Structures are given as C-alpha cells and as structure tokens.
Amino acid sequence: MEQRKQIVPVALDDADSALVIVDQTLIPNETRYLRLKTQPEIWEAIHSLRVRGAPAIGIAAAYGAYLGVKASDAADFESFYAEFRRVKEYLASSRPTAVNLFWALDRMEACVLRNRERPIAAIKEALRAEADAIKEEDVRANRAIGEYALSLVQPGIGILTHCNAGALATAAYGTALAPIYLGQERGYNFKVFADETRPLLQGARLTAYELMQAGVDVTLICDNMASAVMKNGWVQAVFVGCDRVAANGDTANKIGTSGVAILAKNYGIPFYVCAPTSTIDMNCATGRDIQIEERKPEEVTEQWYAKRMAPEGVKVFNPAFDVTDAEFITAIITEYGIARPPYTESLKELFRRKETAGKQV
Structure with a gap:
C-alpha cells in the first residue's frame, strides 16, 4: 500500500x-x-x-x-x-x-x-x-465502501473491474478498488482482471499501474475479452465505480460499463457499483435524465498511435459514459451500507441513515 x-x-x-x-x-x-x-x-x-x-x-x-x-x-x-x-x-x-x-x-x-x-x-x-x-x-x-464490499466476497476469487475507480480517482483507496486494496492488506489474494477501457485506456494506464504497485495479482484484458474470462469461470464478482447514480438505481459510468453488466447478468456473476452517497443524485429520476459527455473523435482515431488507425474523415461516436440500467446491478455499495433492489426505496433508506449519522456527530 x-x-x-x-x-x-x-x-x-x-x-x-x-x-x-x-x-x-x-x-x-x-x-x-x-x-x-x-x-x-x-x-x-x-x-x-x-x-x-x-x-x-x-x-x-x-x-x-x-x-x-x-x-x-x-x-x-x-x-x-x-x-x-x-x-x-x-x-x-x-x-x-x-x-x-x-x-x-x-x-x-x-x-x-x-x-x-x-x-x-x-x-x-x-x-x-x-x-x-x-x-x-x-x-x-x-474505506467504509471497501469494508462493506469486502463482506460480499470470499478470499481468492476473481474480480473484474472497468475503468479506474482507485486511489488515483479519489482521495485514497478508491471506490471499486477499495475492497481489493483492503483484501490485499488481509491476504485475500484476489485475482483481478482489468478492462483496458477504450478509448482513453484508464484501465490499462491507471488501474493496472495502481494494482501492480500494490502487489495485487492483476491481468490486463481488452474490453472485448470480458466475456471470454467470464465464460472461463475466472470471474466471480464485478466491481465498478460510477459518476452518477439516479434515484431509480440507474448508474452512469465510463463507456463500456453497461456492456460488462449485461455480460455479468448472462453469466450469473454479481455486478456491484461502488459509490459514495455524494455520487447519488436523488433529483435525477432515471438514467435517461443524465447528460452524457461526448468527446473529440481524435481519442478514438489517433490519440494512442504513432500513425492514424482510422481513415481520414470517418464519422466517430465517442461518448465518455454509458448508463447501466438498475436491473443489471446486484447492489450499490456506499459508505452508509449496501442498497439492493428496489433502489427507489433502498437509496432513500441510505440517506436516512446518513442524516441520522450526521445528527449524532
């Protein structure tokens, strides 16, 4: 660490x-x-x-x-x-x-x-x-998110994560990587698969880097390899972070997350979203109300290459995020506990706990 x-x-x-x-x-x-x-x-x-x-x-x-x-x-x-x-x-x-x-x-x-x-x-x-x-x-x-998340898994399992929700994305520990770090400290010996996360490669550049520095057993895979590792039985849980949670439990996270969630559902693998309550927007009814940032086409066509890897003038669709529907999310893990479906009720309960905890301080 x-x-x-x-x-x-x-x-x-x-x-x-x-x-x-x-x-x-x-x-x-x-x-x-x-x-x-x-x-x-x-x-x-x-x-x-x-x-x-x-x-x-x-x-x-x-x-x-x-x-x-x-x-x-x-x-x-x-x-x-x-x-x-x-x-x-x-x-x-x-x-x-x-x-x-x-x-x-x-x-x-x-x-x-x-x-x-x-x-x-x-x-x-x-x-x-x-x-x-x-x-x-x-x-x-x-740290609290990490403790709650760690209670959901067993030592030695395979964990897949997408993008970077680690120490580099937060003040310390991270959200989705917090249980991995805590598990590493306690000898859980997780085997982590990190999606590279095209087009900006946050998984390849940041998550793989962080976890290697911490001594975690991490394997980098291309985004389109997630199905293969799941089918092989190498993954028993998925942990991701997010940038916004809607009141109904829909979550916006780095592009490609929704595809991972759909794959996990298909293979019967729990899909967990790790999010501090500051990321939950109870004024946002559903994921349809989340504005999705679109970024410059050069990130797809040439940013990481010595030469262009796509023809000049090709049209590019480059959304930075996608929305994972609540039906594909096993649980949302916060610092005040774990929310499960129906999220319209469980997220409200988390905020009641937060309010009560604030009054006790």
Missing part, C-alpha cells in the same frame, strides 16, 4: 496558492505533478482528464473554488458572493456528467452563504476548511 501514500492525486498548497495534481494523462510512463494557479488551468485539468474520477474531480473543484476567491479584494459580502458565483459557474462548465463536481461546488456555495455575516477573511478561511473536509470525508467514505 506504499504507493497510495506516495501518489496524492489532489492536494492544496495554500502557501503557494496552488492546486497540486498528478497529471493522469501521463501515467504510467511518467509521474508528473502540476501546480495549477489560475482558474483556466484548473478548468483545463478537469476537462482534459488530468484529474479524473468523480470524487477527485469534486475535491479539485472545491479547492479550485477556494483558490478562485482567495485573493478577492471584495469589501462587502454581495461583491464577494458575486465573484464566487462566477468562479463556481466557470468550474461547473468543465465536465457535464460527474455529479460530484456540482455537489462539491454547491457545498462550497452553501458554506459561503452560511458565513455571510462574518468578515470576508473569515469566509475565505471557512471555504478552505470546507474543501479540506470534503477531501477528508472522501478518505473515510472510501
């Missing part, structure tokens, strides 16, 4: 007024930290996937919002709030699908409004503390 301690995907250097991130577009060939000091730099890092993964995006946005108004010379609350709103709206435009981005920015705005009677300097300090709290809560949530 030493690698998780060494690589911190998102951090704040307050003394230098910089958001510090690992440029995930360069892994595994290079580990480069970027120091982002301007709003356009932070916006570009989120948009271009230099920082990625729903929880990590939320943390980056929270720190970005703080940095966006840290140097404000506003003399009154209304002027300061107007400035904050401009920063918030700008950062919110960087990616449309990951609900954690909007959740974190909304939480930062609520912090501003909650402290409106205080001096501007005190509001800035409160914003810094709120962003720190978002990060610290993510660490605790990830």
